[in-house]
Structures are given as structure tokens and as C-alpha cells.
Amino acid sequence: MNHMGLNEIREAYLKFFESKAHLRLESFPLVPKDDKSLLLINAGMAPLKPYFTGLKTPPSKRITTCQKCIRTGDIENVGKTSRHATFFEMLGNFSFGDYFKNEIIPWAWEFVTEVLKISKDKLYVTIYLEDDEAYDIWVKTTDIDSSRIFRLGKDDNFWEIGQGPCGPCSEIHFDRGEGKITSSEEFVKASEEDRVVEFWNLVFTQFDKDENGNYNRLQFPNIDTGMGLERISTIMQGTKNIFEIDTIKSILDSVAVLANIKYGEDNKTDVSLRIIADHVKSVTFLICDGVLPSNEGRGYVLRRLLRRAARHGRLLGIKEIFLSKIVDVVVKNYGEAYTELKERIDYIKKVVALEEERFNETIDSGIEILKQFIEEVEEKGEKVLSGEKAFKLYDTYGFPLELTEEILEEKGLKIHIESFKEEMEKQRKRAREARGESNYMGSDDSILNKISKDIGTEFIGYNKLECEGIVKALTKEEDFVSVLGEGEEGIIVTDITPFYAEMGGQVGDTGAILGESFEAQVMDCKKNINGKIIHFVKVLKGKVLIDQKVTLKVDKERRSNIAKNHTATHMLHEALKDILGDHVNQSGSYVDSERLRFDFTHFAALTQEELENIEKLVNEKVMEVYEVHTEVMSIEEAKNSGAIALFDDKYKDEVRVVSVGEFSKELCGGTHVKSSGQIGLFKIVSESGVAAGIRRIEAVTGFNAIKYFENKNKVIKDSAALLKCNEKELLNKIQSNMLELKEKDKEISELKSKLVQGIEEEILNSVKEIKGVKVITFNVKELDANALRDLADKIRDKMTEGVVVLSSTSNEKVNFVAMATKDAVEKGVHCGKIIKEAASIAGGGGGGRPDMAQAGGKLPEKVQDSLKAVYVVVENLVK
CATH class of the missing domain: 3.10.310.40 (Diaminopimelate Epimerase; Chain A, domain 1)
Incomplete structure (x- = not known):
């Protein structure tokens, strides 16, 4: 067996499947895209669901990934057991209707025995009871000893979630014990005792389970495998648990140095060290993928992990703010594989430090509240604090349950744990409801996503605002129709369109679709999950028919205003970097015809001087009348050209790079003006904070900026008229009125004082x-x-x-x-x-x-x- 580091195993796996004609994709972000059923990505196949369900066409029929995942369902067990972690990596290879059992079984055996060089007499394989096909392939295509294959039932070797695609699976196990296992019963017992560890699951998705419980064979079966990288690393490195593998041990050791203790000497401090190492790793990846601490959803998961880590630091006697130092060690161990960590390290550390400082403040006020609760319990002569009060501390002050328990223990008191759990369950229920329901695999079954893959729309709206096209699909409510009549609302899909579909923070175009016998108003334009352009329309007169020839016209003035705002957003982004520093990154934007909104990473409110300098710089560049140039290039060329990018759609071969002269260069799929001069004027109307470390600027351009100044001017004129003075005297007049009011307030106060003396x-x-x-x-x-x-x-x-x-x-x-x-x-x-x-x-x-x-x-x-x-x-x- 090779002694391999975690990073080495990851690379060996991905390279192996690349040699088997698989496309290697970088890990998808932890925040799911187009999937309301998931809070965070929790398995290798989760981000690939649309490819399995047929909603999207995969970039290749064979894919391999190492997917970063977060699971917090067993957070209480993290650090206490050998294999529970909140962050883990899942190695996977996937076939979308391409190869099947005949290929994956011998490949899996080849990788395990020839690349990892794990001894064959340490390996066992389990298959589903009735899967004779898998048994035959294992025996015929590999040199496994057939007595090492065990057949198990549905609970162990069959993968299904309600209705939909499902199928048997085959698992590969490693034996940490001595002597050969000879029967299924003995094997199950060895698994329960943790002697045998499952490390790779090969799922053969070959059935479609219908509502009557029938298993129908799929015409194109899929392969979906998953191997926990940390788990295979413990096997390869011969460690007792995942915390002792090279990368995690390195993080854990850095915490031990700060706490001035040694790992392995005391079980209680070991648990705290493991919790901090695991949680800081999760926190680093979550913040890197755009999650920020908050009191709900993903932000709550992050806040909870951060605060648990900070709390365990206090338990170890670490007095100072320390978590951001551990972030450095995480990035050192994982930054080569996940380069985004290195790119965003300063930002991650800043968010972590801010949240830890905030927790230090709340923990002290939480202790004061708890003291009051304890006083009340003791006054009543009771010994138990209600679950509601413990939950209030947990929920409002981020007070971990174990901290409350510990403080109560010192006073000989305890928590009513059942009612605490009830409160917790109520909160989980609220979270589930907020997340929304989902059917199998989180696919959205709306009519919009059922448009045939054969229908494609060519977008020509970068250069043209009007064109001829053919109607290819019509829908009304949740049905496909052949006619859309007068007064009806629905969607129209055409073979070609100048209408921009909402994307990248830019709103969709509006306008009209006209035919010989009808006129329809386009109220919005969006893309469905498969990227098809959809026009949301209301038929004003006549009726629209399938295959009809039509004219599509975009509202020119509205598009022009949107383009002004969008180009100004790029220029604002560059100005922020120039004036505030390179740590500024876009974290969200919204562009419509009225205004622009830009969210960015920065850790303090902007001063009046900074805002004036940013506005001045943008307007200088507007007035220099730069040409706005668009170029299509590969993602590598874009990176090398210095274009700013949020590489969200990482897997497109080609991207658009929009340059405003030499001033700004960004990846963007939106619509822009031809020259910066067309923006006319740029005016910031507000600056505010939207989350820890995130600021927001709202601004207007062109005629909307002129309108903004006209409105301000009107306020000044009306104020002067009200105060009966001219505009130049306005400030003096307000100051003298304020002085007069102060004198009157003083007079009133003195009179009240005399009244009070009389009442004494x-x-x-x-x-x-x-x-x-x-x-x-x-x-x-x-x-x-x-x-x-x-x-x-x-x-x-x-x-x-x-x-x-x-x-x-x-x-x-x-x-x-x-x-x-x-x-x-x-x-x-x-x-x-x-x-x-x-x-x-x-x-x-x-x-x-x-x-x-x-x-x-x-x-x-x-x-x-x-x-x-x-x-x-x-x-x-x-x-």
C-alpha cells in the first residue's frame, strides 16, 4: 500500500479517470445553483442532479470531480467520533447514459489495487442480494477472490429516495483486522464493530420507480460513485481517525501550539482541538464560496460553526482572537487544489475575525443574562432551567448548549433538555419550510423546464434590437398550447431573438412581438434551467400560432438606459478597487433601466471623501469617452488578460470580456454602451451596509442622474420659499432658526424645573x-x-x-x-x-x-x- 497524502490521493483519482476519457470538472461551489431543496452541497452528485434528470445536457457523458461538501446533521458528534466531520471531500466519477457496470467495476478494482496498491487480502466487496449481473462482472473482469464478495439486502446495497431513478450499488470495504471473514453475518458484525470500513460506493442507477412502486428499467442507465477522500486517506495513512491524516493534523497541531497543549494527552482537550480544526476548515470554504454569517439558512450554519470553534478556543484557554490564524493553515494545506482560497484569503480572514470579535461581545452579555436566569431558578428553589430559556441563549446570543450546561453545572443546576430539543425542532421545521419543498433530486418540474432540448434560440441582441423569427413553442399556465389568444398571458419561444434574458444581475428586456394577425407585449425575458430564452408575453390583439413568422422588437430606450447602468457598474467596480484597495470584490449587483446597485466586500462605511473620489473618478472616465470593446476568448485567455471575474460559470469554453478603454476589464454576458461617453453622468445616491463585510452602493446615470439633481434642486427651492429667504441664505437661515429653538427649549426646561420644585x-x-x-x-x-x-x-x-x-x-x-x-x-x-x-x-x-x-x-x-x-x-x- 502506498503511503499517500490527501492532496496526492485526490490528484491520483482525478488523473486516473481522465485517463478513462472523463472530463475533470473543478468542484462546484458549496452554495447550490438552481436547487431550492438544498441548503448546501452535501454530496458529489448533488450539483450534477440536472444532468441525471435530463434537465441539462452535461458537458461530457463522462465526468469526474472532487466535490467539496458540508453536512451539519451530526454536528454534536464532530470531534467525539473517529469519522464525523462537517466539511469533507467526495471523489466521484459519473456516467450519464454512457458506460455501466462492465466498465466501472474493473476500473474501480484497478484504481484500488494498482494505483493505491491496497493489498487484495484486505479488501471485501458487497453487492445487492439480487444483482447477479454485478457478481458475474466482479468475478469475470477482476481477479478478486469470489469468497470476498458478500450479498446484502436493500438497506445496505440499494440506493433510492422515493420515486424516480434508483438502483443497486456495490461497495468496496477495507479490513483493519486480522484473519479472513467468511460469511455475510460475520461481515455485518465486523462492519458494526468498525473493523471493516466502507470507502467507495458504486451506484448503478438502472431503474425508474413509479408511483405504484414498480421498478422499470431505464433505457440509458447511469453510474454515480462516491469515495470519501478523508476516509480513504485514513486507510492509506494508517491513522485511527480522520483528524490524524496529514492535512487535518497540520491544522489541529497549529491550534494545539496556540493553546500550548499536546494532542493525545487528554480526551477533553482532544475533542476541542478536533472541533476547532474541523469547523475552521468548513468556515474557510463557506466564506470563500460567498456565505456570510447571519441568523438564518446558510449564514446560520456558518455562524454556528464559527462560534462553536471560538467557544472551544476559550475552553482550551486561548484568550485572544485566534481563528483567522488557523485560516492561514487551512489555506496552506488546501490552497493548491482550491486556488480560490489563496485568492480570497484576506477577505476570509477579515470576515472570521469580525465574527469572532462580535461573538466575544455577545458571549459576555449572554453570561449576564444567564446569571439572571440562574438567580430566578435559585429564588424559586428549583434545580432545572427551562429549555425555552436555554434555547433563547442559544438562538439570540449564539450561546452553545454545552456552555450553558457547563455554567449551570458549577451551580448544581441543569437544563430541561427535552423542551430545549422541542424548541430546536421547531426551529429546524421553520428552516425546512423556508427552504421550500422539492421533488426527487431537487429538479424543478415547471413547464418552463420541460421545453424540448431540440428547440434552441439564437441570441443576436448584442448588435441588433429587432429581427424576424419563427415561433417554436407556446405555453399557457402549466400547459403547452398551439394557440395563444387575445388577452391571454403565456410564454413564447422563438428560434432567434434580440431580447436579453435576465442574467448576471441585469434585468430582462421588454418590448413587443408582432405577427400578421397579432400584437403581443413582452413583459419580461428569462432563461430556464437549460438555458433556453423565454419571452413572457401578454397578447394585446389577435392570436399567436406555432410555426408562425414574427417580428421581435426590443424597447430601445429602456435597453439604452440598462446598458448605461451596466457599463457604469463595471467602471464603479474598478474605481472602488483603485480608491479602496484590491480586497474589493463584487458580491452581487442589480442593473435595471432606473438605477444600478453594486454590493462589494469592504469592512467599513465609506467616508464622504471616499465617495466623492469614487464618483469623480468614474465621471472623469465617462468624460474621457473610452470605447467599450467586447471580445470572446477562452477562460484561460481571459484570466491571463487580467479580466476581473467571478468565475461562476466555470465550465463554459468561451467567455465575453468587456473592456472600457484601458480602465476596466471584466467577464460579462450583459449588454453595454458603445462608448463611456454615452453614460453622460454618474451619481452615487446611497451607500450602506448589507451584511458583515459587505457594503452596497446605489447610483444613477444619464437622464436619471439629471432627474436626481433636478429633484434635489427642487427641494432646495421649496425649502428657501418655506423659510422666506433666497437659496444662498438657506444655511444661515436654518442655523439661526435652530439657535432660536434651542433658546425656547431652554426656557421650557427652566419653567418645568420651577413646576417640579413646587411639587417636591x-x-x-x-x-x-x-x-x-x-x-x-x-x-x-x-x-x-x-x-x-x-x-x-x-x-x-x-x-x-x-x-x-x-x-x-x-x-x-x-x-x-x-x-x-x-x-x-x-x-x-x-x-x-x-x-x-x-x-x-x-x-x-x-x-x-x-x-x-x-x-x-x-x-x-x-x-x-x-x-x-x-x-x-x-x-x-x-x-
Whole structure:
């Protein structure tokens, strides 16, 4: 057996299948494209589903990939078992109706025994009970000892998910034990005891299961195999678990150095080391593929992983922000295979550091909340914290369950774990509902995606806005039709079109499709999952027929405005890089006829000066009237030419590169102006943050920019008219008015103060005594929170052994303040508890220290009830 590193095994596998005429594709991003059923890619075949279902035509009938995957279903087991991980790589080779069992079985045996050189007496093969065909091929085309082949049932060796394509599979296993296994029963027992490890699954998709449960043979069966790269690496490197293989051990060791501990000396710290190594690897790949921390969906998966890693760093005694240092080690080990990691390392580290800092802040406020919860539990003399409260800490403060358990344990308390799990399940259900339902393999069965593969539309809209064409398909609602009548809405597919279909952030064209006997309005234009161009229309008069000759006309003015905005987006991207730095990358854009929106990676709000410089640079380049040049080239040529790219459609042979003079060069499939001068004018209208490390700029161009200035001008004119001055005096006039208002506010405040002084005596006279403590409650009309606090302070200073609770109502709200003297506190008075009770009666909340507390309420009519409750609370508190 060769001792091979993980990177070495990956390359050997892909090269082997390239030698068998497979097209090697780079790993697809972790974020699924066109698949609402999946949160994240979780298997090698997941991104290839449309090829299996026939919705898309594969770039080759034979494909091989090493696919990055994330699974978080067993996150609680990560670090505790030998093989659970959230991030893993799946080696796979796939045949879409090309080769079948006759080819893959001997290839698999060749790779395992001749490339990896695994000893044949360490290998076993399982097949489906009834798959005589697979048995015969194993025996006839390889030199496996037939006594090493075991037949197992449906649970082990048959792959199906509900209806649709399914079939038997054959698995290859490695034996870590000694002696030969001689029966199926003995084999199953050895598997359960982890002596035997399955490492490669060959799925033979040969049936289509219908709604009645019948298995119908597929005319063109498929091959779909999967081999876990980490698992085969443990076999090749002879390690006990996946954390000890070369790449992951390197990450784990770097954490151990930071924590100043050794791996393998203490099980508890080993678990933390493994969790951090696994989670930081997942986090690095997720951020690289465009996921950002948030409280839902993919962002929540990322935040949870990041916070678990940070938390385990604290458990190991690492005090400082440290996760971004581990990112360096991940990139060092995986950057050669996944070059995007090296390209985006600074951005990844920045997002990680920001989130870890944020977690450090929330963890401290979470501990304060937990202390309050513990106090409440202890006051009631109970030993269990409710699952709802533990879940609130988990959900709101990102507080891991084990941290809550640990802190409670120190106090001899525990969590009501069943109700915590119920809350967790409710949240999972919400997440599932948000993700949307899906049928088999996540394919979208809408009528749009059922348009025949034989129908193709040629797009000529880069150079022409009008052309003749033939109607090739019509649909209405969810049916194909031969006629679309007056007043009806549907879709038209033609053999040729000048209409741009929505793509790359640019909206689809609108316009008209006309025939001899009809007129249809094109309301939108999109592409279906297979890339076919679809016109969404409303028939204004007459009727459209299949095979009819038509004229297609794009709305010229709207297209012109979209093109202005799109070219301006490219120029803005370049200006941002020039002025803010090379870390700026596009993370999203939207271009329509009214405006442009551009999201980009940057970690602070832009200053007014930066915005002015960006706007000035774009306008300078507009006025230099650069030619906008488009060139079609290979992806390699595009990369070498220095074009900026988000290589999303990685597998197209040719790409369009759009250059604005020497200023900007980008990959783009959108429509553009012929020269930068046509943009006319560029104006930024807003800049804001949309997520951690992501900023957004909105801007207008051309006549929309002129309109923007006209509107601003009108506001200035109307303001001057209202203030009865000319435009030049506007600022002075506003300043003098503000000074006048300040003087009046001061006057009002002084008058209120005099009124309050008059009421002090009345308040002091309303004193009652409870268990030797003087208690004053009083409702003062229309005082703000600050004035109310000052008044309570004065009253307290004139009391001995007492507590004062004041309220004030204004604008349908109530403010409360409570203050107590030092000796009253010593007798048991606690303003925080008093105010909490009083405010809750008035529909509010708040709290504070024993000697001072504030709160608010929403029910002014309940104020007197709140103040009456004060006496009851004081009586219970005073010893």
C-alpha cells in the first residue's frame, strides 16, 4: 500500500479517470445553483442532479470531480467520533447514459489495487442480494477472490429516495483486522464493530420507480460513485481517525501550539482541538464560496460553526482572537487544489475575525443574562432551567448548549433538555419550510423546464434590437398550447431573438412581438434551467400560432438606459478597487433601466471623501469617452488578460470580456454602451451596509442622474420659499432658526424645573412606612426620563431609610424610576426587582441595581395599579 497524502490521493483519482476519457470538472461551489431543496452541497452528485434528470445536457457523458461538501446533521458528534466531520471531500466519477457496470467495476478494482496498491487480502466487496449481473462482472473482469464478495439486502446495497431513478450499488470495504471473514453475518458484525470500513460506493442507477412502486428499467442507465477522500486517506495513512491524516493534523497541531497543549494527552482537550480544526476548515470554504454569517439558512450554519470553534478556543484557554490564524493553515494545506482560497484569503480572514470579535461581545452579555436566569431558578428553589430559556441563549446570543450546561453545572443546576430539543425542532421545521419543498433530486418540474432540448434560440441582441423569427413553442399556465389568444398571458419561444434574458444581475428586456394577425407585449425575458430564452408575453390583439413568422422588437430606450447602468457598474467596480484597495470584490449587483446597485466586500462605511473620489473618478472616465470593446476568448485567455471575474460559470469554453478603454476589464454576458461617453453622468445616491463585510452602493446615470439633481434642486427651492429667504441664505437661515429653538427649549426646561420644585413638597408628604422603611410613590405628569430621574434623586436625598418610586406619563407611554437610600438597601430593598414588577403591570419592562432602577411601560391607564404594587413588593423584600 502506498503511503499517500490527501492532496496526492485526490490528484491520483482525478488523473486516473481522465485517463478513462472523463472530463475533470473543478468542484462546484458549496452554495447550490438552481436547487431550492438544498441548503448546501452535501454530496458529489448533488450539483450534477440536472444532468441525471435530463434537465441539462452535461458537458461530457463522462465526468469526474472532487466535490467539496458540508453536512451539519451530526454536528454534536464532530470531534467525539473517529469519522464525523462537517466539511469533507467526495471523489466521484459519473456516467450519464454512457458506460455501466462492465466498465466501472474493473476500473474501480484497478484504481484500488494498482494505483493505491491496497493489498487484495484486505479488501471485501458487497453487492445487492439480487444483482447477479454485478457478481458475474466482479468475478469475470477482476481477479478478486469470489469468497470476498458478500450479498446484502436493500438497506445496505440499494440506493433510492422515493420515486424516480434508483438502483443497486456495490461497495468496496477495507479490513483493519486480522484473519479472513467468511460469511455475510460475520461481515455485518465486523462492519458494526468498525473493523471493516466502507470507502467507495458504486451506484448503478438502472431503474425508474413509479408511483405504484414498480421498478422499470431505464433505457440509458447511469453510474454515480462516491469515495470519501478523508476516509480513504485514513486507510492509506494508517491513522485511527480522520483528524490524524496529514492535512487535518497540520491544522489541529497549529491550534494545539496556540493553546500550548499536546494532542493525545487528554480526551477533553482532544475533542476541542478536533472541533476547532474541523469547523475552521468548513468556515474557510463557506466564506470563500460567498456565505456570510447571519441568523438564518446558510449564514446560520456558518455562524454556528464559527462560534462553536471560538467557544472551544476559550475552553482550551486561548484568550485572544485566534481563528483567522488557523485560516492561514487551512489555506496552506488546501490552497493548491482550491486556488480560490489563496485568492480570497484576506477577505476570509477579515470576515472570521469580525465574527469572532462580535461573538466575544455577545458571549459576555449572554453570561449576564444567564446569571439572571440562574438567580430566578435559585429564588424559586428549583434545580432545572427551562429549555425555552436555554434555547433563547442559544438562538439570540449564539450561546452553545454545552456552555450553558457547563455554567449551570458549577451551580448544581441543569437544563430541561427535552423542551430545549422541542424548541430546536421547531426551529429546524421553520428552516425546512423556508427552504421550500422539492421533488426527487431537487429538479424543478415547471413547464418552463420541460421545453424540448431540440428547440434552441439564437441570441443576436448584442448588435441588433429587432429581427424576424419563427415561433417554436407556446405555453399557457402549466400547459403547452398551439394557440395563444387575445388577452391571454403565456410564454413564447422563438428560434432567434434580440431580447436579453435576465442574467448576471441585469434585468430582462421588454418590448413587443408582432405577427400578421397579432400584437403581443413582452413583459419580461428569462432563461430556464437549460438555458433556453423565454419571452413572457401578454397578447394585446389577435392570436399567436406555432410555426408562425414574427417580428421581435426590443424597447430601445429602456435597453439604452440598462446598458448605461451596466457599463457604469463595471467602471464603479474598478474605481472602488483603485480608491479602496484590491480586497474589493463584487458580491452581487442589480442593473435595471432606473438605477444600478453594486454590493462589494469592504469592512467599513465609506467616508464622504471616499465617495466623492469614487464618483469623480468614474465621471472623469465617462468624460474621457473610452470605447467599450467586447471580445470572446477562452477562460484561460481571459484570466491571463487580467479580466476581473467571478468565475461562476466555470465550465463554459468561451467567455465575453468587456473592456472600457484601458480602465476596466471584466467577464460579462450583459449588454453595454458603445462608448463611456454615452453614460453622460454618474451619481452615487446611497451607500450602506448589507451584511458583515459587505457594503452596497446605489447610483444613477444619464437622464436619471439629471432627474436626481433636478429633484434635489427642487427641494432646495421649496425649502428657501418655506423659510422666506433666497437659496444662498438657506444655511444661515436654518442655523439661526435652530439657535432660536434651542433658546425656547431652554426656557421650557427652566419653567418645568420651577413646576417640579413646587411639587417636591407634595411628593414628600405622600410617604408611607412599611416595616420601618419609608416608601413614596407618585405619578408626575409629562416629565421626560432625565427630569424624572433628577426629581427622584432630590427626593431620595431628603429621605432616611427610604425608597421612592416615581412615574410619569406622556405620548401614550410611561416612564418609571426607583431610588433607595443605602440603609434601605441593607434592609432588603432592591429597586431593580421593585421596578420590574411595577413596569410589568403597565405592559413594560426594565430593571437595574438595588439602589437605582428605570423602566418603561405602554399602558398609562395602569399607572396607579403599578404604584400600588410597589408597597406589596417592598413588604416582601424587607427582612
